[in-house]
Amino acid sequence: MSEQVPVRLTQLSHGGGCGCKIAPAVLQQILANVPAGIVPPQLLVGTETSDDAAVYQINREQAIVATTDFFMPIVDDPYDFGRIAATNAISDIYAMGGTPLFALALVGMPVNVLPVTTIGRILEGGESVCRAAGIPIAGGHTIDSVEPIYGLVAIGLVNPNNLKRNSGARPGDKLILGKPIGVGTYSAALKKDQLSDTDYAAMIDATTRLNTPGTLLACLDGVHAMTDVTGFGLLGHLLEVCRGSGLRARVNVADVPLLPKAQAFAEQGFITGASGRNWASYGSAVNLGAHGDLTRALLTDPQTSGGLLVACAPDTVTEVLSSFLQQGFGQVAVIGDVQAGTPGIDLI
Template identity: 35%
Template sequence: MLQRALAEISVYQDSNVLVGFDKSDDAGVYRLDDQTAVVQTVDFFTPIVDDPFTYGQIAAANSLSDVYAMGGSPRFALSIVCFPKDKLEEEVLHEILRGGAEKMKEARVAVIGGHSVQDQEIKFGYCVTGLIDPRKIYSNSAARPGDVLLLTKPLGMGIIATGIKLQKTPPEVAQNAIEWMRKLNAPASDGMEKFHIHSVTDVTGFGLIGHAYEMAQGSDATLTFSAAKVPVIEGTEELAKQGMLPGGIESNRRYVGDSIVWSGVSSLRQLIMLDPQTSGGLLISLPEEEAGPLAAELEAAGFLGELIGRVSDFEETHIRVE
């Protein structure tokens, strides 16, 4: 939607903008000098869990994720709050902010201010600013033919969150998803430093397929996935069969359009791969010979290192799923 809205708008061109909106990348990057650049992103959303403290934690982890995906180090943040003060007690807002503050403290990020508005619906998140070496930016548009694709968190968060809202998600399934959603991507980002990473994106609202499509399009490549190798949170398939499907699934299907070929993939697995994620994992494109060592680093840090696909020269379509 934003791409279409900006399509014919003229914006100021600055040679120090290293990453802007043109590539649909995870965050913007602005060069200060040859060794230092600023990386900035903003993200906020409505509650996906019932507990306000947990919601605050997840919102913070999600807001930080874009900076980690680019290879940056987040330094400070501004909070964004929409709150129906006439409907809910201030204690609810306090718990949301406390959850966010705890996660920001874990990330060693200073919250230096913010903005709040009265709204009919709760929304919460952060604008996060960090530092990055302009020579070491992980973009989402530099995947190379011959690379393999690793994923660091399982899918299913959108389906599970929909089930939570409708009181259909079993407690153990909800708790497993929550642990993944409030898990900072910082250790995964740090673990990539010693490897020759070509391209990275975090898997969030566009789902695995939507974000992979942006990577493939930006890299002028075809990404081929093995559906059976894509990790999924236990309990997701059962909830999907019950119809716990967020509207974002069909939005993501429309977003990718005819740039995908499904070959023998069940409709259930298609739904999961299109499922919008919150504070999802990183999709990493790197040389095949380095995949094993990186996977070991990721698993040692408590993440997954699942090899789920490959990159090849563009041929007919951007995404193939087998």
């Protein structure tokens, strides 16, 4: 009798991580004819600027931050999959400047394909991240699905005076990125069994590092806008900042931090389909300058549980960088600035 081959999580899904996101242009078409819903004055942030979470004010000093995020496996280890998905979901609370309060689990699993122990390990991974964030998983919902899906509803609090939208950037602000990019290239290489143990460790370290500096940065008057970089890539989420703020960004490509093998993997052709879909959706608003296809692939690379992107006044840069460095974000970098102009991005 032959030995049963373990099921690889990534083989059960047609996409992985935030690369599963519907492309920006397609999403815009879907939402175009959806009628506007109720918008009470207490709803400080809704869908108007494609921000990271909804924010609803409950009194002068408190507002609820609510978000949800879930996806299919980006890695085969079930515990790591749970950790990455939970970290990614909670990130939206930090990106608004909030403090997480609790979470609800969203679980869809092919129960006739995956052993219950594997499913349990996914949930354990998510629980471990919530424990690190200091919050409970207070409930959730489960379904039997064809592909494995895991994520969270995350709820937090923020002082309305400290709320950081993605649309608050001001002319002259510097752009700071908290984590290196390249997760999509790593996931593509993983599916082809091209990641060494060291490469895998670097990917897990980046994708399971909670964006905790967001809560502290919210208290800085010089921080004008924040978002997190996920499935639409660095350029896509920066473009949301530009359009929401009515400004134009310049990105110094040489200053953008990369995971150690990101460029090499991209050169070898380990590029996700989501990267091409991202560029097709918003590439017309990006001036590549002298840069070519490799740069385009990296800057549109879908990030899963990516870093915070911060727009801040020049005299606040040192304090922002210090906040990141003190919490272990060793590759934080100033990557450009924003100025008056037609919303878009120039690569220099």
